[in-house]
Each structure stands twice: as structure tokens, then as C-alpha cells.
Amino acid sequence: MNSFIRYVVPVCALTCNAAYAQPTNVEEIVVIGVQDTHTVRTDDTMVAPADTAELLKKMPGANVNKNGELTGIAQYRGMFGDRINVSINGTHINSGGPNAMDAPLHYAPVALIESLSISRGIVPVSVGQETIGGHVEAHTYGGEFSNSNDFEFAGRAYVGGQTVNSGNVASSLLSMTNRNHIFRAFLMQEQGGDSKFDGGEITPSEYDRNRWDLGYSYNRGNHEFSLDFARNNTLNAGNAALPMDIMALDSDLWRSRYVWDGADYKVTAQVSKSSILHWMSNNSLRQPPQTAAGTPDGMRFRNARTTSEGEGFAIKVERFVDNGAWRAGIDGNLAEHGAVILNPNAPAFFIDNFRGIERDILGVYLERELSLSDRTGLEIGARYNRVNTDSAQVTVNMNPMNATAGMPFMMNNMAHMLAARFNAQDLSQTDGDVDWFARLSIEAGYDTTWYVGAARKMRAPSYQERYLWMPLTSTGGLADGKNYIGDPNLSPETAHEIELGFDYVGSRFSIYPRAYYKEVTDFIQGIPVTDMLTNNFAQMMANMGMGAPDPLQFANVDATYYGMDLEALYSINSQLDLRVVASAVRGQRDDISDDLYRISPDNILLGLDYRQDDWTASLETITYADQSRVSRTNLEAQTDGYTVINVSGRWNISNTLELGAGINNLLDERYDDHLAGYNRAYNPDVAIGARLPGLGRSLYGRMMWNF
Numbered sequence: 001m002n003s004f005i006r007y008v009v010p011v012c013a014l015t016c017n018a019a020y021a022q023p024t025n026v027e028e029i030v031v032i033g034v035q036d037t038h039t040v041r042t043d044d045t046m047v048a049p050a051d052t053a054e055l056l057k058k059m060p061g062a063n064v065n066k067n068g069e070l071t072g073i074a075q076y077r078g079m080f081g082d083r084i085n086v087s088i089n090g091t092h093i094n095s096g097g098p099n100a101m102d103a104p105l106h107y108a109p110v111a112l113i114e115s116l117s118i119s120r121g122i123v124p125v126s127v128g129q130e131t132i133g134g135h136v137e138a139h140t141y142g143g144e145f146s147n148s149n150d151f152e153f154a155g156r157a158y159v160g161g162q163t164v165n166s167g168n169v170a171s172s173l174l175s176m177t178n179r180n181h182i183f184r185a186f187l188m189q190e191q192g193g194d195s196k197f198d199g200g201e202i203t204p205s206e207y208d209r210n211r212w213d214l215g216y217s218y219n220r221g222n223h224e225f226s227l228d229f230a231r232n233n234t235l236n237a238g239n240a241a242l243p244m245d246i247m248a249l250d251s252d253l254w255r256s257r258y259v260w261d262g263a264d265y266k267v268t269a270q271v272s273k274s275s276i277l278h279w280m281s282n283n284s285l286r287q288p289p290q291t292a293a294g295t296p297d298g299m300r301f302r303n304a305r306t307t308s309e310g311e312g313f314a315i316k317v318e319r320f321v322d323n324g325a326w327r328a329g330i331d332g333n334l335a336e337h338g339a340v341i342l343n344p345n346a347p348a349f350f351i352d353n354f355r356g357i358e359r360d361i362l363g364v365y366l367e368r369e370l371s372l373s374d375r376t377g378l379e380i381g382a383r384y385n386r387v388n389t390d391s392a393q394v395t396v397n398m399n400p401m402n403a404t405a406g407m408p409f410m411m412n413n414m415a416h417m418l419a420a421r422f423n424a425q426d427l428s429q430t431d432g433d434v435d436w437f438a439r440l441s442i443e444a445g446y447d448t449t450w451y452v453g454a455a456r457k458m459r460a461p462s463y464q465e466r467y468l469w470m471p472l473t474s475t476g477g478l479a480d481g482k483n484y485i486g487d488p489n490l491s492p493e494t495a496h497e498i499e500l501g502f503d504y505v506g507s508r509f510s511i512y513p514r515a516y517y518k519e520v521t522d523f524i525q526g527i528p529v530t531d532m533l534t535n536n537f538a539q540m541m542a543n544m545g546m547g548a549p550d551p552l553q554f555a556n557v558d559a560t561y562y563g564m565d566l567e568a569l570y571s572i573n574s575q576l577d578l579r580v581v582a583s584a585v586r587g588q589r590d591d592i593s594d595d596l597y598r599i600s601p602d603n604i605l606l607g608l609d610y611r612q613d614d615w616t617a618s619l620e621t622i623t624y625a626d627q628s629r630v631s632r633t634n635l636e637a638q639t640d641g642y643t644v645i646n647v648s649g650r651w652n653i654s655n656t657l658e659l660g661a662g663i664n665n666l667l668d669e670r671y672d673d674h675l676a677g678y679n680r681a682y683n684p685d686v687a688i689g690a691r692l693p694g695l696g697r698s699l700y701g702r703m704m705w706n707f
């Protein structure tokens, strides 16, 4: 066995990707390229939290904007939210909540996923529709075809628990398989209490989630077909960084896929459908709004009912030729959203937060991957997306008692003026967005492949950015405490990016650094509202204890992102590896002197991984720098740096049974997580408006049994 196999294969388990994520076509020739994804496999990585998004913290350039234990919003190289294309098994997910309480990775629980991958840097246009900020892909377990005609029973059980919130998870994937069929079922239940830190608890941060899946796959000759259904029901789950908590997220997710894998062609067709009903509340998990005298103020109780319906399709044709491949495809994602805010103590009260929202994208692309020479590979492609967004007319009743004077009367009149002005605008908007990219890789000897990439990527405004007509916090999870108002006439964002790097893959040491520079014209950012009516309305709401004054309006500005990130691995000996992941990013406004909001501090992960035949052990230190580059516009607070130490071990009791245990934040360090938002719920341990702390020491364990 040569050193490549010995040293590089374990690395691959953690970081490699393409080969394992999608089986390559036998006819496909190898085009020189650099490692362009980073994958974490749950089998090889100890994960304590329930939220898959937490895995992003272990990946170069990636991080998570955390608004709750099940509400992790992916961040990559400083961009987050709708700027990141997140897919689950190739399927796009539309969040059911206008504040992204169910960010897409909510629908890929840790217990169900096999792997989470990020694309490093510039994303090929074939990967997805709006990839201005990057691409994240979760793969779930689906069972495997066997080699026999006889059906076999197989499965996987996963149970885990952690002390930080007395949380636990139990799940099982069961399958009946032979060489042609897989019938599968998955069942999961997880819950946790409020999370602890050195100094108290984060309230509310409890969660409770149930999920079941049923699926079928068929495989014969060149054909593969699958059909899957998932029902994900989240019950109570706290979102201390947001004004409300999750009461319910009832979702039905359908997907079906057909692949024809011929000698020279591969055709992939996929359809999906999602239906999400979501309830949230400011008076169920957290202390309800109080009057000055400390009694519940029923007039400020709020519940919200939101819905999302999504349909998606994608057809991709790949043709393999002597010097590479062609890819062409069309895809569509059609989404409808609605959200109404209610008061449980005043049935006549309602606000059409979003009504009859549509956001439909149809895309078409062509991509070419080719060998320019034995040592030079090129990928180029272009995509056109046509994006239609629309809103129905909105209305409101903030005067449920029909008062003829006083604050509710005045506020209701102003709300009706805001609604009338919104309704009078042309709400239907169409954008034609053009993306292109090019990536060149040159094998230069000395185990080094150089890489340069360039791209233009566009993103049409989100429905919140266009159609939030009353100053509220429904912003896709910005969680900056500001109220926002949208603008139906916003233009799409356009980013131009260059990226440079190399892969050095030696026998014992490998390193994959990348540097990038991205200019975004028409970047969508909240700027101070100048309109009197909106400002007066927000001020009146603030006077009544319902939100903050001085709202922001989504507007097109200019911004720049730049930075670098790397991953590296050094095999100290055949048992011991040193793993390094480091990320640094800057994000700045170009039209004024200000930094962008909620950008990850510089950080570095150092991991020592020790391997024996039937056990492994890891020691990690994760160090975050101070973040003093903060957004004045968003009133963002600075944070201090910190280091946390994690230890974990895994033990293969048999070929099929693995036990794992670990301690996160071994020293119980009290630190402020810059990306965790500010506290919005009454808590004796954390002031309202204070940065939410990172979690305290947690002992956790898991058992995986593959049978």
C-alpha cells in the first residue's frame, strides 16, 4: 500500500467529495481541476447539536447565523440567507417563515443526513439557480441496492444525547433492498430543553421535532428512479434572537428523480413539491409582553400564521465527449407565500404581513468542461434566470375595538395609508438575470495545481425585500432588532468575482488555500427610511412598546467582499493528523463608509485526529478573533475573540456498532457568538438586546448501529 492510499484516503473521508457525492460516468474523462467542494460526513464527524447548519462551522469560509437551536442560516464568505443556494438531495426548499425560522437546513436533521457539502468559491451554473453567495448541499441516507435478487432487511439506528440542554434524539432508517429495489422508511424524534452557558440559560431555546420519511428507489440497467415523501413536524422551538418562537412547522416534502446513465449521455430529471404551514408566537415559550406594572399586556400578544407552497423541477443533460463534457439544462422553482399576524386576545386584529406572494424562477443554462491539455482544465458556463415576483393587495385592522380616537385608531389609520400606498404601486416585477463563470486549473508540477476563476452571479430581490409594506422584522432572519420596509422596485444584485488559489497535495501534507474578491452592484441592504409616514408609524409603534423606531428600507447600494480561506492536513505519522481550517472575510459598503452586517469574525480550527484500528480520538481548538468591523447602519455590536476546546472519541465496538462521546467547550468558556444575534426574550441571565452567548460545556454521546 503506497503512502497516497494510506494518508489521503482518511483525508478524503473528511474533505473529498465529487467522487463520493455523485458517481462519475465511466466514459467521463478526467479534466484537471482543483478540489472545489468540502464535505463533512456524519459517520466520520461527531456532531452534538440537532441543527445541521452547525456543521458549517467546521468548513472553510462557512459559518452559521444562529437564530435558534433549529434555526441556523448558512453563511459563506460573508454572504448568508437567500444569497446562499441550499439544496437537500438536489431539491430547493422554500422556507415557510418570513423570518427563516425554518431556514432550508431545518429540513435535513443531523440524524438523517449522510453528508453536508459546500462548494468552495465560484459555483458552476449547473449547480443551481441563484448561487451569488455559494452553494450548500445536504445528502440524506437512502439505503443501498444489494447484489442479490433476494430482498434483505437493512437499516441504521442513531441515538444521541447532550447535557447542555438535556437534549436527545432517536431515529431509525429501515430498508428492504435487493439489486433493483429499495423500500425505505425513516423515523425520528428529538427534543431539548433550554441551553445552558456559564452564567445561566438561553430562554427560550428548547425544541421538539418529529419526522418521518417514506421512499422507494428502482434501479435497472441504465435507469434509476426514486420517489420520496417526508413529513417534518417541528413543535415548540425557541428563537430568542427573533421577536417570536416556533409553535408549529408542519411540512410535507415530495421529491422524485429519474436518471438515465448512458455511455455518452446522462439525463437527470427531478421534480419536487413542498407545503409548509407555520405558527409562531410571542406569548407561548417566552414571557409574554408586559405592561409597566408587570402584568401581561394582552393587546400586544401576537401570533402569526404563515404558509409556503413550492414546486420545483430540473432537467439536466450531460454529454460526454473526448475532451470533457457538455451540460445543459432547464430548471424552475415556483413559490407562494402568505403570512398573517393575529392577536389571540382580539380576534378582529390582523395584519396582512405578506399576502398572495409569488416568486417564480425559470432558468436555462449551458456549461462546458474540457481539457485544454494534459495539464490544463477549463470549465465555463452561462445561465439565464427569469424571475417573476408579485404580491396581492394587502389590508390590516389594528383597531379591533373600533375605537374612534386614541392610539389604536391613529395607528390603524396610518397603517391603512401605508397599505393604500403599497397597493397603488405596480407590484408585479420581472427580472432577467444573466450569470456566467469560468474556472481554469493548471497542473504545474511539484504536486501543485493552480486555479483561477471568474464569475458574474445575480440574485433577484427576496419577497421580503420587495413586499414588506409595513415596518416589521420579517427579514429572512436578519435579527438585528431593526424594523424594515421593502421596495417593490428593487433591482437584482449583480456580483462580479475573481478567485485564486492552488491545491498542494503531497504525500504527508496537503493544503487548499483560496483568495477572492467580489464586487456587488445593487447590493440589497437596509438604509435609513426618509419617508415621514413610515417613520411616524414606526415611532408610534415603538411608543406603544411594539418594536423599534428608525426603521430601515431595503435599497440597492454597492458592496465589496474579499478574503481568504484554506483547509490543510498534515499527517504527523500514520496514526496522527493535524487538520486546519481557517477563514477570513471582509464585507464593506462602497457607497458609504460602513462595514456589512453579521460577517463572521476571522477564525481558525486546529484539530488533532488520532486513529487506532477500532477507535479514534480528536482534540479541536476553535479560535475566533475580535469582530470590530461592524455595521453602523444596523447598529451592530462588536464582539471579543475567544477560543473553545472540543474533545471527542469514537469506538467501533463491532463492524456494525459505533459508540461516540465528546465534550464541546471543555473549559466552559463564556463567549459571545458574533453570529448568534441579540436577545429578544425576557431572561434573568441575558439582558434584552445583549448578544446571545455561545453554549456552555456539553457532554454528548451517540450510538450508530448499521444492521
Ligand SMILES: [Cu+2]
Pocket: 097, 098, 099, 101, 244, 245, 246, 278, 279, 280
Ligand atoms: Cu416564524
